[in-house]
Amino acid sequence: MSAAHAAAPPPAAPAPEPDGTSTGVWPTSVRRGDDGALVVAGVDVRDIAAEHGTPAYVLDEADLRGRARAYARAFAAAFADLAGADVYYAGKAFLSVAVARWVHDEGLRVDTATGGELAVALRAGVPGGHIGLHGNNKSVDEIVTALEQGVGRIVVDSLAEVDVVARLAAERGVRAPVMVRVTTGVHAGGHEFIATAHEDQKFGLSLTSGAARKAVDEILARPDLDLVGLHSHIGSQIMDLAGFEVAARAVLGLRAQVAADTGYLMPEVDLGGGYGIAYTGADATPPTPEEVAAALAGVVRRACAELGTAVPRVSVEPGRSIVGPSALTLYTVGTVKDVQLDDGGRRTYVSVDGGMSDNIRPALYEADYTAALAGRASAAEAVPSRVVGKHCESGDIVVRGVALPADVAAGDLLAVPATGAYGRSMASNYNLVPRPPVLAVRDGAVRVLVRRETLEDLLALDQG
Numbered sequence: 001m002s003a004a005h006a007a008a009p010p011p012a013a014p015a016p017e018p019d020g021t022s023t024g025v026w027p028t029s030v031r032r033g034d035d036g037a038l039v040v041a042g043v044d045v046r047d048i049a050a051e052h053g054t055p056a057y058v059l060d061e062a063d064l065r066g067r068a069r070a071y072a073r074a075f076a077a078a079f080a081d082l083a084g085a086d087v088y089y090a091g092k093a094f095l096s097v098a099v100a101r102w103v104h105d106e107g108l109r110v111d112t113a114t115g116g117e118l119a120v121a122l123r124a125g126v127p128g129g130h131i132g133l134h135g136n137n138k139s140v141d142e143i144v145t146a147l148e149q150g151v152g153r154i155v156v157d158s159l160a161e162v163d164v165v166a167r168l169a170a171e172r173g174v175r176a177p178v179m180v181r182v183t184t185g186v187h188a189g190g191h192e193f194i195a196t197a198h199e200d201q202k203f204g205l206s207l208t209s210g211a212a213r214k215a216v217d218e219i220l221a222r223p224d225l226d227l228v229g230l231h232s233h234i235g236s237q238i239m240d241l242a243g244f245e246v247a248a249r250a251v252l253g254l255r256a257q258v259a260a261d262t263g264y265l266m267p268e269v270d271l272g273g274g275y276g277i278a279y280t281g282a283d284a285t286p287p288t289p290e291e292v293a294a295a296l297a298g299v300v301r302r303a304c305a306e307l308g309t310a311v312p313r314v315s316v317e318p319g320r321s322i323v324g325p326s327a328l329t330l331y332t333v334g335t336v337k338d339v340q341l342d343d344g345g346r347r348t349y350v351s352v353d354g355g356m357s358d359n360i361r362p363a364l365y366e367a368d369y370t371a372a373l374a375g376r377a378s379a380a381e382a383v384p385s386r387v388v389g390k391h392c393e394s395g396d397i398v399v400r401g402v403a404l405p406a407d408v409a410a411g412d413l414l415a416v417p418a419t420g421a422y423g424r425s426m427a428s429n430y431n432l433v434p435r436p437p438v439l440a441v442r443d444g445a446v447r448v449l450v451r452r453e454t455l456e457d458l459l460a461l462d463q464g
């Protein structure tokens with residue numbers, strides 16, 4: 001599991017070669033050109049670097065659209081003979097106006113977690129009714145925007161929020177569509193920091209303590225709130241679908257209990273996102289959208305039959321598995337050092353022109369990535385290497401262990417695949433490094449989705 005804590009660095013294996021599949025580590029269009037340089041959607045990475053500089057996130061538009069479309073189709077098909085399904089793209093993974101438009105064009109809705117994500121989705125023209133709003137500490141402004149824009153669902157995350165949303169809805173004379181985020185106790189995902197449904201954490205309302213049921217009852221008592229359904233999100237970077245079954249049964253059980261007690265059968269259930277992707281050649285093959293949809297449809301069908309309730313409309317919120325594999329980060333190599341290790345071995349430290357400011361995941365979750373020489377091919381021996389950034393932290397690691405050709409040198413381009421999710425969206429200005437651009441590549445052309453920050457941008461924030 002790539003995001004798991006590990007005491008020892010992973011074995012230094014070379015990056016798998018691009019294979020054109022949607023379950024590999026590279027965007028599907030990536031291949032090596034005749035002289036060995038990587039080509040993304042028909043554009044040579046050397047041309048991208050020459051025109052736009054490095055570091056840069058390079059996003060394969062057709063790949064991203066294809067993944068979005070695959071989810072839309074798979075869920076439509078699997079739930080066709082149930083009560084239907086909606087797929088919300090989780091914008092936290094990466095959101096820009098163009099990406100919001102693309103996923104909406106491909107049949108998805110958009111899940112937002114802040115006023116910033118909401119603003120981008122709205123600017124993209126996504127109708128309010130196709131947007132969801134999450135957040136364990138939503139501001140009044142965020143809730144007001146959601147109500148005024150007719151957001152399709154506000155996912156209530158605390159008992160206190162029930163009151164706030166009801167009051168703000170009443171003031172505006174609207175009835176707010178709400179879901180209750182239920183903590184089911186299922187612990188899943190790649191790392192403790194990204195698992196979200198165990199009891200001892202900040203998200204949701206506990207099933208076992210009765211808080212979730214209390215929220216349901218309070219919402220049902222408020223004429224200004226429309227209880228659309230229940231929500232469960234169990235974590236992220238999950239490869240094994242079994243946890244979703246347990247969580248789905250738990251929320252469907254609560255839904256049936258509420259119906260038995262009150263006569264109100266909630267029309268919807270959201271089963272969250274969290275489907276894993278491959279970051280390195282050592283990762284398991286991730287579940288496909290078809291496998292996810294079939295598994296969830298199966299459990300919803302069976303559980304509702306056992307509970308004796310009609311099936312709900314189901315929604316899910318994948319982020320990483322749509323945008324993660326669609327992008328790579330392009331870096332330029334600077335310093336290269338050969339370091340003697342305590343055990344007598346050697347490791348080559350390859351410093352690149354970015355680091356933890358453009359990808360915090362290795363430092364935050366000990367997440368593993370891989371890297372490949374991108375601007376040329378090399379027949380040199382592959383040697384154990386570590387790709388590091390330019391920040392003032394020894395934990396500023398981009399790739400902990402990878403076999404790179406021994407002749408990698410200053411000026412070479414390196415590509416790190418699978419950086420589309422939680423890369424740019426979690427980027428920082430640490431050490432006052434401007435954040436890289438997001439460049440979309442399609443049919444041989446490059447388009448800037450998010451421009452590179454400049455030193456002027458950073459200086460402009462400083463009021464002296």
Ligand SMILES: Cc1ncc(COP(=O)(O)O)c(C=O)c1O
Nearest residue numbers: 090233236273274317318319320
């Ligand atoms: C409520 C919610 N929905 C959806 C997601 C998207 O998860 P992922 O990017 O792992 O699919 C997250 C993040 O884990 C989340 O917290």
Ligand SMILES: N[C@@H](CCCC[NH3+])C(=O)O
Nearest residue numbers: 092194236237361421422
């Ligand atoms: N940001 C995390 C996942 C958390 C997702 C949001 N709940 C990651 O990079 O893996």
